[in-house]
Amino acid sequence: MVDDADPVYYVISDLHIGGDEQLGEIDFLDELLAFLERLETTDENAELVINGDLFGLWEFTEIDGLAKFDFLTERYPDLFEQLRATGESIPITLLPGNHDNELAAYEEYVERFADYNVDLVRSRSITRSVGDRTIWFEHGHQQDPNNRFEDFGNPYETPLGYFYNTHVTSRAGRLSGRGRYNWLKDVQAVTPTERVPHWLLSKYFYREMNPLLRYAAIPFLLAFNISVVIAVLAGLDVAGVWTMPVESADAVLARLGLVGEAVHFVLVINAVIAGVILLAAVPVYFVLRDVRKTVDRFGIFETDLTVDPDEPYEDAAREVFAEHPETAIFCYGHTHRPSITEVDGRLLVNTGTWLKRLHRRDVVTGVLPPVFYPSYQLCAVRIAAEPAGIAVEYEEIVKPSPHTEEVTLTERFLTLGREPSPALPDRAVVPVEATPLAPDASGQTSE
Numbered sequence: 001m002v003d004d005a006d007p008v009y010y011v012i013s014d015l016h017i018g019g020d021e022q023l024g025e026i027d028f029l030d031e032l033l034a035f036l037e038r039l040e041t042t043d044e045n046a047e048l049v050i051n052g053d054l055f056g057l058w059e060f061t062e063i064d065g066l067a068k069f070d071f072l073t074e075r076y077p078d079l080f081e082q083l084r085a086t087g088e089s090i091p092i093t094l095l096p097g098n099h100d101n102e103l104a105a106y107e108e109y110v111e112r113f114a115d116y117n118v119d120l121v122r123s124r125s126i127t128r129s130v131g132d133r134t135i136w137f138e139h140g141h142q143q144d145p146n147n148r149f150e151d152f153g154n155p156y157e158t159p160l161g162y163f164y165n166t167h168v169t170s171r172a173g174r175l176s177g178r179g180r181y182n183w184l185k186d187v188q189a190v191t192p193t194e195r196v197p198h199w200l201l202s203k204y205f206y207r208e209m210n211p212l213l214r215y216a217a218i219p220f221l222l223a224f225n226i227s228v229v230i231a232v233l234a235g236l237d238v239a240g241v242w243t244m245p246v247e248s249a250d251a252v253l254a255r256l257g258l259v260g261e262a263v264h265f266v267l268v269i270n271a272v273i274a275g276v277i278l279l280a281a282v283p284v285y286f287v288l289r290d291v292r293k294t295v296d297r298f299g300i301f302e303t304d305l306t307v308d309p310d311e312p313y314e315d316a317a318r319e320v321f322a323e324h325p326e327t328a329i330f331c332y333g334h335t336h337r338p339s340i341t342e343v344d345g346r347l348l349v350n351t352g353t354w355l356k357r358l359h360r361r362d363v364v365t366g367v368l369p370p371v372f373y374p375s376y377q378l379c380a381v382r383i384a385a386e387p388a389g390i391a392v393e394y395e396e397i398v399k400p401s402p403h404t405e406e407v408t409l410t411e412r413f414l415t416l417g418r419e420p421s422p423a424l425p426d427r428a429v430v431p432v433e434a435t436p437l438a439p440d441a442s443g444q445t446s447e
Helices: 029-040 067-076 077-089 106-114 160-178 184-189 193-208 212-237 244-254 258-298 312-324 411-413
Strands: 008-012 046-051 092-095 124-132 133-138 326-331 338-341 346-350 355-359 371-375 380-385 391-396 426-433
Touching: 008 258, 029 046, 029 077, 029 124, 046 124, 046 326, 067 077, 077 092, 077 326, 092 124, 092 160, 124 184, 160 184, 184 355, 184 371, 193 371, 193 380, 244 258, 244 326, 258 391, 312 326, 312 380, 326 380, 326 391, 346 391
Parallel strands: 008 046, 046 092, 133 326, 326 346
Antiparallel strands: 008 380, 124 133, 338 346, 355 371, 380 391, 391 426
16 A cells, blocks of 8 residues: 655766866756755655765865865855755765765765765665665665775775776866867766777767868768779679679770779779778788687686676676565666666666766768767656555656767768667556565665
């Protein structure tokens, strides 16, 4: 049975507020303030759970310790005052993530946040009751070997992800303003990290390259595919395997006189160049494949920055569901991918991110860098009991896509018909009949 006084949980994560120079710009500040203002006046028995990485403390490289908190309150006074106001109306609970792991390291942070009516819980996870079930909240970085803390809350522990963010992301924040437009700071939105080289090449080609060079290169690169086909057909003709295409083309060009001869000359040159490139590519391909196999045998890349975005969390959810059968929902963030997955009759829920998201799209044709379309998927996950069970739904916070300003006409032309249309997951329910056990009396525990 559902009572009007049953708790309702709103969950957000991965806002990554703060960082060196350009990383300190919050694109979604107005939307965040409006969301907090709405919760301030809600009639629901609501609680806001901020499930890790509210702040980007790793991305501060010139400020240490509690001075980071002072900097944040000075730079974003409206945000902290709104947290104070909202926290007077509903509970606000904050869990540390990996980017703001320092929050778990120092007791002083608890007192600082308490002044703004935010309950900082220095734990890996918390649970909350909903109906006759419980929800398990954790940020999720403990399931990621590159960002896991063996000694949770140790301010001196530095997993692999720490070095990437202090040396790459923070550096990008300091240099971003030097570009033709302010794009380098978006490196923190590139997931998985193995796509960063492709993203950098794309931005260089479409944004930073001298326009004369770019527009001179595009026709040649677009024509490369045609040249490869011509080279293959020419090879088949020379070998006597299939002569019809070349003979037909020669007959047509012969009727065009000098124009035909000029076109024939250009095609021959293109075919020769493409043929040489193809011939060189064959041994290079086999060498690279052999090197890759050798590297894999030695396991050198077993600690790559990229991890499976789903499997570790499904395994973690199964363990929690087995050890705590009353748990209906495993809710996490960290991977920046909003999703709902059914696991053993329960739900695995990812709360996404408030950062910009980048969607890779290959060009329609030609040997050209891919295009990365930006979008926002700002959302809050709402979890509440209802007669049918425990309902999970994404409440979208509307923010227009920035692609009209950030994607050039050239990029749009080359990806015509391939524009992304990201959508948040549909509403899902853990049915009542799936209830195995009742939760503890308190319903609010932490580990």
